[in-house]
Amino acid sequence: NKPRKRVFKTIREVPPRAFKFYMEQRIDNLMKAANERIERKRGLEAEMCGQINSMTERDRDVMRQMLRKKETQHLRLTRRKMNIDQFITV
Amino acid sequence: MNKIIEKAASRVRSRKPSPGGSTSDSKTLKNQGSNASCLNISSTNTLGYGNLRCAVALPEGEDLNEWIAYHISDFYKQTTMLYGAILPKCTTANCPTMSAGKHCYGYLWQEVSGSTPKPLPAAEYVDNLMTWINELLEDEKMFPSAINLPFPAQFRDNAYKIIKRLFRVYAHIYLHHLQDVREMKMEPHLNSSFKHFIFFVQEFQLISAEELKPLQEVIDVLTKKVPC
Ligand SMILES: [Zn+2]
Numbered sequence: 001n002k003p004r005k006r007v008f009k010t011i012r013e014v015p016p017r018a019f020k021f022y023m024e025q026r027i028d029n030l031m032k033a034a035n036e037r038i039e040r041k042r043g044l045e046a047e048m049c050g051q052i053n054s055m056t057e058r059d060r061d062v063m064r065q066m067l068r069k070k071e072t073q074h075l076r077l078t079r080r081k082m083n084i085d086q087f088i089t090v
Numbered sequence: 091m092n093k094i095i096e097k098a099a100s101r102v103r104s105r106k107p108s109p110g111g112s113t114s115d116s117k118t119l120k121n122q123g124s125n126a127s128c129l130n131i132s133s134t135n136t137l138g139y140g141n142l143r144c145a146v147a148l149p150e151g152e153d154l155n156e157w158i159a160y161h162i163s164d165f166y167k168q169t170t171m172l173y174g175a176i177l178p179k180c181t182t183a184n185c186p187t188m189s190a191g192k193h194c195y196g197y198l199w200q201e202v203s204g205s206t207p208k209p210l211p212a213a214e215y216v217d218n219l220m221t222w223i224n225e226l227l228e229d230e231k232m233f234p235s236a237i238n239l240p241f242p243a244q245f246r247d248n249a250y251k252i253i254k255r256l257f258r259v260y261a262h263i264y265l266h267h268l269q270d271v272r273e274m275k276m277e278p279h280l281n282s283s284f285k286h287f288i289f290f291v292q293e294f295q296l297i298s299a300e301e302l303k304p305l306q307e308v309i310d311v312l313t314k315k316v317p318c
Contacts, residue, residue, distance in 0.1 A: 006182075006213065010221040014174030016274040022171050023279040026164075027142075027286070034145040041150075068151040073237055075152075075160045080235040082163045083227055 033078075037071060142282075143313075146290040154294075155241040158249050159233055161290050166223055166252075168283045169259045173216055176263055179270040180213045188215035190261035190304035197258050212262055219259070223252050253296045260284050261304045285312045 044067050048060050055063075148157050173180075187209040188197040198207035199215050210218070226232050231242055263271065263280065271280050288309055291297050302309060 008213070008217040010224055011170060011177060011213070011217045012174050013177050014171050016175040016276055019171040019175040020276050020279050023168065023276075023282055026168065027282050030145055030164075030286070031141055037149060064151075071149065071151075072153055072156050075156050076235065076237060079160045079163045079233075082167055083233075083235070085167075 040067065040071075142286055143289045143293075146286070146293050148293075155245055155249075158294070159241070159245075162223075162249060162252055163227060163233075165256055165287050165290075166220070166227065168287075169256055170220055172263065172280060172283055173220075173259055175274060175276065176267050176270060177213060179267055180216075180262075182211040182213070185212035185262070185266055188212040188258070188262060189266070190258065191265045195261070195304050212266070216259055216262075219255050223256075226252065250296055253291060254301055256287070257291070257297055257301065257305075260287065264305055264308055281312060284308070288313060 044063060048055055048063060146161070148154060188199070189195055189212070190197070196209060197215060199210045199218055200207040226248060230236070230239070232245060232248060234241060260283075264284075268277075271277050284305075291302075292313065
């Protein structure tokens with residue numbers, strides 16, 4: 001007498017292998033993303049250092065502000081992508 | 091002889107925690123002096139504690155709501171996959187109610203506000219929980235996905251609730267399915283996921299000490315303070 005199959009609205013069985021693979025990638029990627037973000041900021045500062053004569057402090061702040069805005073948008077796009085991928089089984 | 095010592099030494103080294111079982115680390119990072127954040131310091135081959143703790147900190151100038159929303163999507167995905175792997179073991183017979191420790195913490199499900207909260211089999215509880223979160227995630231007004239659309243005033247309240255409840259999924263798995271997790275050889279993956287989650291919770295103080303109690307021991311072990 002097998003118990004009858006359970007029906008769920010949202011949760012699904014996931015092969016342990018898929019979860020493990022996902023986590024390995026995820027931890028890797030989130031470290032990469034954090035480092036790349038630092039690298040972008042550093043890159044911008046380095047580039048502006050090279051323009052010492054042609055850029056005022058105000059110009060620099062505008063550039064920093066633009067980068068921050070891009071970073072926020074990047075987070076949002078990544079989140080949207082994560083949500084879309086939510087139900088694609090590995 | 092030297093070879094043997096080297097081998098032994100490398101074994102000792104490799105016993106350092108390696109979340110995700112992954113040994114790769116970002117190799118692109120150079121030490122950049124004052125511009126460098128704390129992340130730069132750890133150049134080990136494992137993904138150590140310090141790294142993860144730093145990775146959840148709010149980047150300079152970032153919008154806190156955006157940062158929280160991003161992490162909620164992430165943790166939702168991690169926990170649905172984690173629980174999905176456990177699901178075959180989380181039967182009504184094994185786990186007739188949603189709890190964290192058999193006689194300690196029971197979680198009741200309240201269908202609509204005002205109705206009486208009732209106990210549910212763990213799987214049903216988690217299914218309801220994930221359904222509720224998923225609806226919020228897909229609600230453009232709550233989690234805006236269009237560029238430049240602002241978060242609503244009640245975003246923070248909902249975010250705290252989601253985080254608080256996701257914690258219960260980890261608590262249930264640690265306290266009722268650790269043996270299953272070990273048999274499936276996914277303990278490092280569970281630990282990495284939870285560590286990521288709890289670092290985030292600690293960084294922004296999202297869950298009360300009372301709620302965290304069932305896993306306090308696990309938290310202490312996993313989050314031993316390591317300087318960034
Ligand atoms: Zn269970």
